[in-house]
Amino acid sequence: MIKFWYHKYQLNPILPVRANVQLRPRDGALLKVRWANGWVGYADLFPWPEFGDASIEDQLYALAKAQVSQIAEQSIWLAKRDAQLRFKQKNAFDGASKLRNHFLIPDHGRCTDTQIKEIRNAGFETVKIKVGSDLDADLHFVQKIIRQHPLNVRLDFNSKLKFQEFENFIKQFTSHDMKKIEFIEDPCPWDFVAWYEASKMAPIALDFEYDRVNWGALDPTPFKYVILKPSRNDVDLTVQRAQAHKLKIVVTSSMDHPVGVMHSLSVAADLKRDHPDLLCDTIGCLSLSVYRSNEFNREIKTQGPFILSTIGSGIGFDSILERLEWTEIRR
Numbered sequence: 001m002i003k004f005w006y007h008k009y010q011l012n013p014i015l016p017v018r019a020n021v022q023l024r025p026r027d028g029a030l031l032k033v034r035w036a037n038g039w040v041g042y043a044d045l046f047p048w049p050e051f052g053d054a055s056i057e058d059q060l061y062a063l064a065k066a067q068v069s070q071i072a073e074q075s076i077w078l079a080k081r082d083a084q085l086r087f088k089q090k091n092a093f094d095g096a097s098k099l100r101n102h103f104l105i106p107d108h109g110r111c112t113d114t115q116i117k118e119i120r121n122a123g124f125e126t127v128k129i130k131v132g133s134d135l136d137a138d139l140h141f142v143q144k145i146i147r148q149h150p151l152n153v154r155l156d157f158n159s160k161l162k163f164q165e166f167e168n169f170i171k172q173f174t175s176h177d178m179k180k181i182e183f184i185e186d187p188c189p190w191d192f193v194a195w196y197e198a199s200k201m202a203p204i205a206l207d208f209e210y211d212r213v214n215w216g217a218l219d220p221t222p223f224k225y226v227i228l229k230p231s232r233n234d235v236d237l238t239v240q241r242a243q244a245h246k247l248k249i250v251v252t253s254s255m256d257h258p259v260g261v262m263h264s265l266s267v268a269a270d271l272k273r274d275h276p277d278l279l280c281d282t283i284g285c286l287s288l289s290v291y292r293s294n295e296f297n298r299e300i301k302t303q304g305p306f307i308l309s310t311i312g313s314g315i316g317f318d319s320i321l322e323r324l325e326w327t328e329i330r331r
C-alpha cells in the first residue's frame, strides 16, 4: 500500500510575489511517499489559492480521503521519479545538461536600473516580467528594458487584460521593440477569437488558461509556447500536445519550495535529453530568490542563470529530508 507523510512549511517572500499583493508567508507541505516495494520519494505540494487551488490543509485532508487534486497527483508523480533515483542512489542532475533560466521580475515597481545591470552582469539573457496591474507603468518599464539593455523579455499578464487593453498596449511598441519580446503569456482570459487576434500582434504563450483550451478544436493554434509547470501539469500529455500543435515548451517552477524547484529542473533536463527540439533553451525554474533563503537553498549550487546541482540522491537534500519531522497521513 502507498503511504504518505507531510511536513508543513512556510515560504517568506522577500518581495510581493505579484504586484499589489501583500507580503505574507505562503503555506505548503513537503510530501514523503512510500510505495509497497519500499521505494521512498519526496515532492513539494504548494497550492496557489489565488488561482483556485484548495488550501494546503484542504489538500492534505483530501489526500487522507484518497481524493487527489491535480497538484497532489503531480506531487505523487514527481515523488515517484525521485524514489526511482533514490533507489539507484543516483542524483537527478548527474550528467544533465546545463539549462539557462530567465530572471523573474515579479514586481517591476521595485526594480532599479542598478538591479537590471546586475541581472545582465550575472549572465542572464532574458527577463520575465509580471505585468497587468498598472499598464502605464508596465509600458514604461518594458520599453526602458528593451531599449536600454541587451535583454530579451517575456511578459506575463496572468489573464488580467481585456482584448482591447492588450491591443492598445501592444501598439505602443515599435517593430524593433517587438523583436525583443519573445512572448506574452496569458494576455487575457481564454477565448479563441481574442487569442487568435492577439497572436497576430505578438507570439503568445499559454500558462494558467491551459485547462480551458479545447485542444481537439484548435484551428489554428493561437499560441506558440506552452508553459509547463511539472508541479501542476501532466508532463507526458503536455509533450504530446506540444508535438501535435508545434509548440515550444517552457518549463517553469511554480514559484514553490526548493524541492519543487529542483523537481521542475529535473523534468526540464529530461525533456532536453529526450525532446531537445521541443524545449525552449531558456527555462524558468530559478525562482529561489523570491523567498527568504532556508536550509534547502544552501544545498543548491547556482551560477548566474544556471542551477547546477544539489547534494544527495534523487533531487537531493537527503540529510535535511531525513531529519525533518514527518506526520503520517492516515486514511
Ligand code: MG
Pocket: 156, 158, 185, 186, 207, 208, 227
Ligand atoms: Mg504565467
